[in-house]
Amino acid sequence: MAKLRNDALIKALLRQPTPYTPVWIMRQAGRYLPEYNETRSRAGSFLALAKNPDLATEVTLQPLARFALDAAILFSDILTVPDAMGLGLYFVEGEGPKFERPLRDEWEIRNLFVPDPNEHLRYVLDAVAQIRRALDSRVPLIGFSGSPFTLACYMVDGGASADFRLTKAMMYSRPDLLHQILSINARAVTAYLNAQIEAGAQTVMLFDTWGGSLTGSAYREYSLTYMEQVVGGLLRWQNGDRVPNIIFTKGGGAWLEDIAAIGTDAVGLDWTTDMTAARLRVGDRVALQGNLDPGVLFGSPERIRTEVQAVLQGYGIGTGHVFNLGHGISQYTDPDNVGLLVNAVHDLSRANH
Amino acid sequence: MAKLRNDALIKALLRQPTPYTPVWIMRQAGRYLPEYNETRSRAGSFLALAKNPDLATEVTLQPLARFALDAAILFSDILTVPDAMGLGLYFVEGEGPKFERPLRDEWEIRNLFVPDPNEHLRYVLDAVAQIRRALDSRVPLIGFSGSPFTLACYMVDGGASADFRLTKAMMYSRPDLLHQILSINARAVTAYLNAQIEAGAQTVMLFDTWGGSLTGSAYREYSLTYMEQVVGGLLRWQNGDRVPNIIFTKGGGAWLEDIAAIGTDAVGLDWTTDMTAARLRVGDRVALQGNLDPGVLFGSPERIRTEVQAVLQGYGIGTGHVFNLGHGISQYTDPDNVGLLVNAVHDLSRANH
Numbered sequence: 001m002a003k004l005r006n007d008a009l010i011k012a013l014l015r016q017p018t019p020y021t022p023v024w025i026m027r028q029a030g031r032y033l034p035e036y037n038e039t040r041s042r043a044g045s046f047l048a049l050a051k052n053p054d055l056a057t058e059v060t061l062q063p064l065a066r067f068a069l070d071a072a073i074l075f076s077d078i079l080t081v082p083d084a085m086g087l088g089l090y091f092v093e094g095e096g097p098k099f100e101r102p103l104r105d106e107w108e109i110r111n112l113f114v115p116d117p118n119e120h121l122r123y124v125l126d127a128v129a130q131i132r133r134a135l136d137s138r139v140p141l142i143g144f145s146g147s148p149f150t151l152a153c154y155m156v157d158g159g160a161s162a163d164f165r166l167t168k169a170m171m172y173s174r175p176d177l178l179h180q181i182l183s184i185n186a187r188a189v190t191a192y193l194n195a196q197i198e199a200g201a202q203t204v205m206l207f208d209t210w211g212g213s214l215t216g217s218a219y220r221e222y223s224l225t226y227m228e229q230v231v232g233g234l235l236r237w238q239n240g241d242r243v244p245n246i247i248f249t250k251g252g253g254a255w256l257e258d259i260a261a262i263g264t265d266a267v268g269l270d271w272t273t274d275m276t277a278a279r280l281r282v283g284d285r286v287a288l289q290g291n292l293d294p295g296v297l298f299g300s301p302e303r304i305r306t307e308v309q310a311v312l313q314g315y316g317i318g319t320g321h322v323f324n325l326g327h328g329i330s331q332y333t334d335p336d337n338v339g340l341l342v343n344a345v346h347d348l349s350r351a352n353h
Numbered sequence: 354m355a356k357l358r359n360d361a362l363i364k365a366l367l368r369q370p371t372p373y374t375p376v377w378i379m380r381q382a383g384r385y386l387p388e389y390n391e392t393r394s395r396a397g398s399f400l401a402l403a404k405n406p407d408l409a410t411e412v413t414l415q416p417l418a419r420f421a422l423d424a425a426i427l428f429s430d431i432l433t434v435p436d437a438m439g440l441g442l443y444f445v446e447g448e449g450p451k452f453e454r455p456l457r458d459e460w461e462i463r464n465l466f467v468p469d470p471n472e473h474l475r476y477v478l479d480a481v482a483q484i485r486r487a488l489d490s491r492v493p494l495i496g497f498s499g500s501p502f503t504l505a506c507y508m509v510d511g512g513a514s515a516d517f518r519l520t521k522a523m524m525y526s527r528p529d530l531l532h533q534i535l536s537i538n539a540r541a542v543t544a545y546l547n548a549q550i551e552a553g554a555q556t557v558m559l560f561d562t563w564g565g566s567l568t569g570s571a572y573r574e575y576s577l578t579y580m581e582q583v584v585g586g587l588l589r590w591q592n593g594d595r596v597p598n599i600i601f602t603k604g605g606g607a608w609l610e611d612i613a614a615i616g617t618d619a620v621g622l623d624w625t626t627d628m629t630a631a632r633l634r635v636g637d638r639v640a641l642q643g644n645l646d647p648g649v650l651f652g653s654p655e656r657i658r659t660e661v662q663a664v665l666q667g668y669g670i671g672t673g674h675v676f677n678l679g680h681g682i683s684q685y686t687d688p689d690n691v692g693l694l695v696n697a698v699h700d701l702s703r704a705n706h
Contacts, residue, residue, distance in 0.1 A: 163683055165651055172652020172660070215646050216627045217663075253607055254625060272607060274569045293568050298518055299525020307525070310570075330516055 002137040004202070009071045009140050013203060013244035013266045013287050015320040021312060021349035022070035023342055024142070027328035028063040029075050033335055035062050046091050050076050053127040060131050064139065066335065067342045071139050071203075072131060074196070076124055078146030078207045081188050082155045084120035085112060095159065102158030102166075109177050114188045117195035124192075125199040132200035143201025145192055147208035147249075148185035148230065149223035155181060164210065171222060178222065186226040190233035197235045197243050205246040205268070206230060212251020212270075219255055228262035246289055250327065253278070260286045271326030275314030288315065291326040292341070297333045301340055308344040317352050355490040357555070362424045362493050366556060366597035366619045366640050368673040374665060374702035375423035376695055377495070380681035381416040382428050386688055388415050399444050403429050406480040413484050417492065419688065420695045424492050424556075425484060427549070429477055431499030431560045434541050435508045437473035438465060448512065455511030455519075462530050467541045470548035477545075478552040485553035496554030498545055500561035500602075501538035501583065502576035508534060517563065524575065531575065539579040543586035550588045550596050558599040558621070559583060565604020565623075572608055581615035599642055603680065606631070613639045624679030628667030641668065644679040645694070650686045654693055661697040670705050 004010065008022035030036055039059050043049035050056060056075040064072055079097050083089035088100030103109050117125060131141055146154075154160070156167040156178075170178045193204045211223035227247055234245055247259055248268025259267050260282040269278055269290035278288055296307040308323075315321040323345045329338070357363065361375035383389055392412050396402035403409060409428040417425055432450050436442035441453030456462050470478060484494055499507075507513070509520040509531075523531045546557045564576035580600055587598055600612055601621025612620050613635040622631055622643035631641055649660040661676075668674040676698045682691070 163648060165648060165683060165685055168646070168648025169651035172649050172656045212625060215624050218646070251604070251625065254627070271568050272565065272604065274607070293521070293571070295516060295518060295521025296525050298522035303525045330518060332518055 004137050004140055006070055006139045009142075009322060010203060010242070010244060012319055012322050013246065013289075014242055015284065015287050017319050017353065019350065019353055020346050021315075021321050021323050021352065023323035023345040024069050024071040024073060025063070025325055025329050025338065025341075026073075028067075028069060028073060028338075029059045030329060031331035032329055032333040032338070033062055033066070047077075047089065050080075051123045053123060053130045056127040057130045057134050060127075060141075061134055063338075064135075067339050068346060069139065069342060071142050072135055073142040073205075074124070074128060074131065074144065074201065076127070076144070078144065078209065079151065079154055080121055080124055081115065081145060081185065081192055082151050084115035084117075084192075085155075085188070087155060097154060098159035099154060103155050103181065106177060109180055112181065112184045114184060114191060117192045121192060121195065125195055128196050128199040128201055140202035141200060142203050142205055142246075143193060143196035144205040144207060145189045147206045147211065147223060147247075148182045148189055148226035149211055149214075150207065150209045151185045151189070152178065152181045152222075153210045155185075164213065171218065182222060182226045186229040187233075190230045193230070193245075194233070194235050197238050201243075202238075202241065203244045203246065204234065205248060208247065208249040208252065211249040216255060219249075219252070220258060223249065224255070224258060224262060227264075231263045244287075248289070256281050266322065268324070269326060273326075275311055276316065279315055279320075284320070287320040287322060289322040289324050291324065294325045294327050294330055294333070297325075297329065297337045297341065301337070304337055304340055305344045305348075308341060309348050312345070312349050312352060315352070319353065321349075321352075323349070357490050357493055359423055359492045362495075362675060363556060363595070363597060365672055365675050366599065366642075367595055368637065368640050370672050370706065372703065372706055373699050374668075374674050374676050374705065376676035376698040377422050377424040377426060378416070378678055378682050378691065378694075379426075381420075381422060381426060381691075382412045383682060384684035385682055385686040385691070386415055386419070400430075400442065403433075404476045406476060406483045409480040410483045410487050413480075413494075414487055416691075417488075420692050421699060422492065422695060424495050425488055426495040426558075427477070427481060427484065427497060427554065429480065429497070431497065431562065432504065432507055433474060433477055434468065434498060434538065434545055435504050437468035437470075437545075438508075438537075438541070440508060450507060451512035452507060456508050456534065459530060462533055465534065465537045467537060467544060470545045474545060474548065478548055481549050481552040481554055493555035494553060495556050495558055496546060496549035497558040497560060498542045500559045500564065500576060500600075501535045501542055501579035502564055502567075503560065503562045504538045504542070505531065505534045505575075506563045508538075517566065524571065535575060535579045539582040540586075543583045546583070546598075547586070547588050550591050554596075555591075555594070556597045556599065557587065558601060561600065561602040561605065564602040569608060572602075572605070573611060576602065577608070577611060577615060580617075584616045597640075601642070609634050619675065621677070622679060626679075628664055629669065632668055637673070640673040640675060642675040643677050645677070647678045647680050647683055647686070650678075650682065650690045650694065654690070657690055657693055658697045658701070661694060662701050665698070665702050665705060668705070672706065674705075676702070 244265035253273035597618035606626035
């Protein structure tokens with residue numbers, strides 16, 4: 001494959017010098033873009049869109065046509081792995097993802113298997129390869145999965161929940177069963193992310209959406225340990241290029257030092273964590289990704305620029321920062337404000353490099 | 354009034370010696386209790402129940418009849434103040450609180466007023482007085498309100514929200530208007546809590562449910578500043594007794610030192626904050642309240658006891674700890690597990706005092 005024309009993201013994740021701070025946005029291919037909604041309505045549903053490599057490629061590239069983003073991220077869902085295990089992922093409008101066959105009985109857990117990505121997740125790998133071709137080495141492609149614990153939350157509770165009480169009940173009454181699920185998930189996610197890397201993903205990210213709902217000790221036991229297993233098993237090189245990885249635990253600001261110690265290249269931060277303090281705490285062990293409050297994009301243009309500057313100055317001088325929101329972009333965001341943000345990051349960050 | 358027979362809560366909040374660690378539970382009068390559901394169905398709705406002093410007294414006392422709790426907490430809602438301002442509080446089953454007339458226009462904000470509790474919140478003060486009589490000095494009564502910022506979130510967005518985008522939009526485009534609302538709210542909450550104290554509340558708590566959705570700097574500017582104003586205006590003595598106050602910002606673990614510095618007596622912790630670290634950080638400036646994961650109550654009896662012990666040992670030797678959950682109890686909790694928890698706290702904590 002040809003050399004990346006814009007490798008700022010990869011370099012920043014590896015803490016190598018870049019001319020400016022690279023930026024991408026969680027859920028950058030999403031409902032705030034009219035062209036995304038058009039493609040999605042053509043597909044019929046979110047899942048039909050995610051499972052169609054042609055359409056997934058189309059929406060992955062849409063934000064890049066509008067904004068000077070430094071990366072593309074695979075259009076997919078964090079829950080493809082349990083779907084491939086046979087749990088039956090589906091979506092109810094306004095209620096988020098659900099599983100038709102959540103894990104209710106011990107035998108269902110004993111029967112869980114590590115799906116072969118080349119067999120059960122072919123559509124994702126096809127999309128990755130097709131997006132890489134379409135990108136034509138313009139910017140890197142980010143692959144991803146939900147973390148082992150986050151997958152388990154949905155696999156046990158069957159859908160999003162304010163308290164994931166069935167998962168917590170299992171944790172505090174049958175921890176052996178939860179560990180069994182997590183152990184399978186860690187192996188499945190590792191195989192899946194490695195298959196994405198082999199298909200063309202140039203960096204991969206673990207979304208630990210629900211790790212922040214745990215106590216510190218439960219986080220270490222049920223989420224971080226299994227992310228460490230995944231990170232330990234990930235391919236670090238592909239075709240002579242380093243493939244960095246990123247860990248993002250929403251609400252995990254209290255455990256930054258622990259997260260930075262599992263061997264990952266970069267740690268995502270939500271907006272409640274102060275960037276200056278975070279950098280001091282992790283030192284030069286990892287790069288940091290984040291962490292503008294997505295709510296800032298509802299503000300005035302002047303204020304967006306000011307808040308972008310605050311995050312950039314919070315990180316300070318030097319490499320190792322990837323600009324992002326602290327959470328996925330809201331569907332109600334004005335796309336013009338995203339353009340403004342991307343340009344502000346590029347303009348204002350040059351002074352720090 | 355007669356002297357409190359069980360003053361362990363008040364003493365612990367003031368960091369005075371107690372024979373054991375006192376315990377109460379957020380939402381202890383709630384849907385996990387069959388007798389609560391019976392009274393609520395008699396009232397017709399949550400709001401009808403909260404607005405009827407006889408029935409509010411009845412449900413406030415229900416958990417005390419079952420468990421050896423060290424406090425009663427007024428049965429009410431965190432949003433009574435904006436309701437008294439005329440915004441029209443109502444509840445939709447499964448969607449939480451909403452306002453009929455959220456603040457949409459600048460003139461509505463300019464017209465906001467500080468309600469006179471004795472006029473507009475009479476039903477709360479009547480309930481407080483009636484509960485005090487019914488308690489007959491058995492345990493102290495806790496009064497409460499939502500924090501100025503948390504009230505504003507609902508007043509602007511009109512109901513619970515994943516991102517409170519209208520509030521964030523105001524924050525990042527018309528901060529002057531948000532400050533106007535917060536300033537009124539701070540005065541209104543102060544007057545309201547003082548009226549509760551005069552009616553008989555022996556300690557008061559501010560629930561800052563949404564402060565944790567802010568960046569650190571926005572938290573200090575929009576939430577903490579106004580809680581400091583409230584705390585500064587609260588009555589500290591009533592009938593010769595100290596009236597301690599408690600601040601609880603859910604998700605506020607990162608800002609503990611700041612919270613402990615506003616003059617409050619005690620700080621509530623959610624379960625994601627480590628109790629040992631929290632105590633080290635606040636020193637002897639404030640008492641700490643919390644912080645068992647409510648999910649532990651879905652666990653086995655042995656595990657509940659182990660986790661209670663972990664929180665108690667996390668705090669360690671000495672006074673200044675009030676045991677609680679890190680969030681309101683789930684409606685799906687088995688009441689027997691609450692009894693087990695309360696007894697475990699009392700048994701296991703004696704060694705620390």
